[in-house]
Amino acid sequence: MSxxxxxxxxxxxxxxxxxESFIDALTIGLNREGFDVTIARDGQEALTLFARNAFDLxxxxxxxxxxxxxxxxxxxxxxxxxxxxxxxxxxxxVDMVLMLEIGADDYxxxxxxxxxLVARIRAVLRRREVHEHVDLSEEVIEQGPIRMDVDARxxxxxxxxxxxxxxxxxxxxxxxENPGRVLTREVLIDRVWGNDxxxxxxxxxxxxxRLRSLIEDEPKSPRHITTVRGVGYRFELTKP
Ligand code: CA
Numbered sequence: 001m002s003x004x005x006x007x008x009x010x011x012x013x014x015x016x017x018x019x020e021s022f023i024d025a026l027t028i029g030l031n032r033e034g035f036d037v038t039i040a041r042d043g044q045e046a047l048t049l050f051a052r053n054a055f056d057l058x059x060x061x062x063x064x065x066x067x068x069x070x071x072x073x074x075x076x077x078x079x080x081x082x083x084x085x086x087x088x089x090x091x092x093x094v095d096m097v098l099m100l101e102i103g104a105d106d107y108x109x110x111x112x113x114x115x116x117l118v119a120r121i122r123a124v125l126r127r128r129e130v131h132e133h134v135d136l137s138e139e140v141i142e143q144g145p146i147r148m149d150v151d152a153r154x155x156x157x158x159x160x161x162x163x164x165x166x167x168x169x170x171x172x173x174x175x176x177e178n179p180g181r182v183l184t185r186e187v188l189i190d191r192v193w194g195n196d197x198x199x200x201x202x203x204x205x206x207x208x209x210r211l212r213s214l215i216e217d218e219p220k221s222p223r224h225i226t227t228v229r230g231v232g233y234r235f236e237l238t239k240p
Contacts, residue, residue: 012054016046018042052213054163060084060104141173148172
């Protein structure tokens with residue numbers, strides 16, 4: 001039954017684009033092809049929207065106000081595996097190798113036909129799906145409203161699938177595997193990020209905040225993932 005609801009779910013694309021003429025055409029075209037579309041009009045807005053939502057794919061223009069597409073791509077890649085397709089304008093000096101090196105999945109050049117774009121989006125998503133669902137054994141963790149299928153990398157809250165990014169998944173898994181135990185910030189950071197933990201010490205808190213927004217009825221007064229002030233976080237044992 002979870003399978004069915006998953007296949008009915010629409011793909012949500014974050015379109016990062018500052019040219020109004022493109023925005024309208026893309027929104028209408030992609031909607032017609034069955035995609036949900038959210039628009040970010042500059043690089044900063046893209047990062048803000050990305051932090052608050054789970055997108056299935058990002059269509060990322062290179063020349064943007066505030067933050068360039070390359071910076072947006074780097075930034076998102078440091079926290080997520082979401083597929084990214086870069087869009088460049090004809091005549092722009094573009095280093096394709098650099099783009100792939102910083103983690104873009106594909107690129108298209110403006111002007112493009114909608115059909116070509118949609119074909120590329122579908123191809124990238126298909127590649128991703130095949131890659132993510134190869135190993136389907138049966139480790140399932142259940143705590144409170146959460147059911148986590150570890151090997152399929154899927155997570156359900158009250159039976160509804162929620163999309164978790166890689167680190168969010170790892171963090172929630174660690175908490176679920178230690179219900180009732182306080183996990184210190186150091187342990188969480190070490191086990192989830194290891195040497196990947198760079199920069200902002202708030203990264204852990206940002207991830208916790210996002211998990212709460214997905215699993216808690218009232219994220220501001222969480223019942224499941226609680227804060228142990230000055231120490232860390234704990235997944236509360238389910239009360240009967
Ligand atoms: Ca642009």
